[in-house]
Amino acid sequence: MTDEKLFIDDISMSELLKGTPEKVFSGTVVSARVLGTSPEGVLVDIGLKMEGLIPRAEFPDFDKLPFKEGDMVSVLIRRVEGPDNHSKVSWRAARELSSWDRLFAAHRAGTPVEGVVKRKVKGGYVVDVGVEAFLPGSQVDVRPTRDPEAWINETISVLVTEMDRAKPNVVVSRRKFMERERGQKREGTLAALKVGDVISGTVSSLTSFGAFVDIGGIEGLLHVSDVSWHRTDRVEKILKVGQAIQVKVLKYDATLQRISLGLKQLTPHPWSGVPQRFPAGSIVPGRVTSLTTFGAFVQLEPGVEGLIHVSELSWKERVSKPEEILKPNEEVRVKILSVDTQKEKLSLSLKRAGANPWEKIKSQYPVGSRVKGPITHLTPFGAFVMLPDGLEGLVHISDLSWTKRGKHPSDVVAVGQVLEVIVMDVKPEAEKIVLSLKHTQPDPFTSLRNGQVVSGCVTSVQEAEVMVTLPGDIEASVRLQELAQDAEGKEQLPEIGQLVTAKIIRADPRERRVELSIRRYEREQERQMVARYAGQNQEPLTLRDVLVESDDTDDSKK
Template identity: 40%
Template sequence: MASATTQTADHFRGEDFATLLDETLGRDSGFDGSVVRGRIVRLTDDYAIVDVGLKSEGRVALREFAPAGAKPEVQPGDVVELYVERYEDRDGSIVLSREKARREEAWTSLEKAFEANQRVNGTIYGRVKGGFTVDLGGAMAFLPGSQVDIRPVRDVGPLMGMPQPFQILKMDRARGNIVVSRRAVLEETRAEQRSELIQGLTEGMILDGVVKNITDYGAFVDLGGVDGLLHVTDIAWKRINHPSEALQIGQPVRVQVIRFNPDTQRISLGMKQLEADPWENVALKYPPGARFSGRVTNITDYGAFVELEPGVEGLVHVSEMSWTKKNVHPGKIVATSQEVDVMVLDVDSAKRRISLGLKQVQRNPWEQFAEEHKVGSTVEGEIRNITEFGLFIGLSADIDGMVHM
């Protein structure tokens, strides 16, 4: 009896216990780190027990079959693909992962897309230093901030959680690194749109666009792959000193193609052309001799411009401003944005010019003085100026008389 026991002990000393255990459990190291198909046998509170065709059953955490807080979408009898992580030495069961299986599947698919230079679909789900994380169907990728859009994006919120295409820039399976770009996809799409737009572009065409940039002389409008210039004079019929008075960056606008040069691909746009021309029938609306109220929009050395309605301005020449004030700058008689009453003196619809008079809506003080003071009558006044040839006497607020020496 002792001899038999000794022989058994000697037998186990000559063998590697781990090897014997592997043989007992049916471990095949070729399965480690691989993806296998298995059938779910039963469910416990935390795990799904799976038959993967080995001598031992495996287990997968139920949370890997459903989003956080949701009910696992799996039932006994379902066939799923799983990643073999390891064997547990204690009871010989196999630890499996559905999440890593999805990741392996995704990596294989992504590598094919990367080699073929094809786009892949993904979802931006998190923010990290320098950019964002993207879920590519189970594989995680990094989206640099500079690769989110063609132009800087102030709010990425609307893009979060929304499936969209990406271009893989780099990938290293050994390190588990993938870098993607949304900007590359947009630039490619933009180039395609630009080509289509240029081919079908004609003068007079009405297009929708977005204000891309604003300068002193106008605004550049993105028409979807190509930019056009909206000059400040073509924004509105009324006077606009700077485009920012009527437009903002990012504002959607509807414009008309005024001019298009196919050689240089320069596009001139207009907004006011889509509105009725206020100068139509202006001669009937503003006949000579009629009085109107307007707003002073601009003052120059030679007069002041008065807006009669949006898009229609007339000029009050300096000589038509006052009956009595001569050689005085218009800015000393009227101010910008001041409401004034004017009389229409002349209308030239072809040249879009209206001549206005400011003094004509007031009574000529010289005529009034002549009616009130006959020749030979005595008047009193204050000496306002003394010269070598006489005295200037103020006879009223606006009239001076001269007494010769």
């Protein structure tokens, strides 16, 4: 340790500044007048017709000096030169000497000092309080800070908690200062606080669910839903830390000392007079604020939003995603469908703000007319067909086929398939067009009669019946007792794929059911054969004659 260092440490700043010395020594602090700048630093008049030079390196930004020409500043004499040379002086060292005295006094008395947060370091910040002090991250605020960089260059008040000039080391705490200040204000604030009061506060921190506001020694919560009448997902879009605001006390729990605050309650409720400003049926401008799977939210004015359901986006397009039609912040014109002031809900329509194609649909597609179009999609209850003008009609599953009974439309038709259909009904008020595929052809069941002889192919053989497909894809059943019988009276089961001829014993178009009998058909054939032989022969006819003739007939058919 040098003699100069010992000299400085053994005297106080007040002793060094008692007056202008008659002789200047190294290690003394004197008052100097700023003369100007040079490439090497700042020139000062230290008295006794001597000039000193403060090195340029002492100023982080030489273009923005903390003083100007003519100002009086304190400097520490580092080295005294001859009359023709400049003395080496230090403004920063003199400032630190003064600061150490001030910090020691503040530490002993527990008084706060002001400082500027200079930079972020590991575990906290460096704060300029005349000397560089360390501010631990946990001591910045009473709550964890969300944005560490936000404190840089902020002027703050802190308490000195530790200091050691020999190291040198200074530790400060803003949190302890805040807690002490808050404690002094808390009792007075709580004693006067009541629900409904409008009070001043300062935003102390922001969270995802709202903001904490210091209202005088105690914090209240300003929930995100009470910040603004219009929807907001980020509080920082409206508020910032340190902002002074007026809030209303909504709730106060004296036992838990919990306070709920409101900001939007200080402005008129935006839904007041909405039915008059936005009556149902009117068409108004708006802005798309957000998109969801079920529709789009549109703001008509701050605090007043409505929903366009996905079904109200387009007349012609089947919209599955609202972003196919709209985008956020897009300006649109919408029609007010309904207003619910109690629930604060508006139902809007984009498609109804323009021309309604359903108004002329009855004349365009009269009942009974035929149209063609592709299948756009299938549902369990039917198939939707795109008509030439872009509207969709429905072919119910029961109108796809006269004969096929599929469990799903995909058993009969496929997406993309072009169909020719008949218009069965048009309901403009319900925005529905009823179509039919099966009515493009006559109902094959209407041509079937009881007693009619038909032929078909066996498709399945079951325990109780045999299924036969007739022309026109009509399915008919043959019960076992109605099958052909052999000479011993046993039923003869046909094979799958075998062609059989039978007689219709029941045809019910309403129930779409046809029952056949092979046995009755063959018996009738036998009776006709017997009758034919009886008419050709005068002599009595025996069973042997009929069987021989039958064998001859069968041989001739082979």
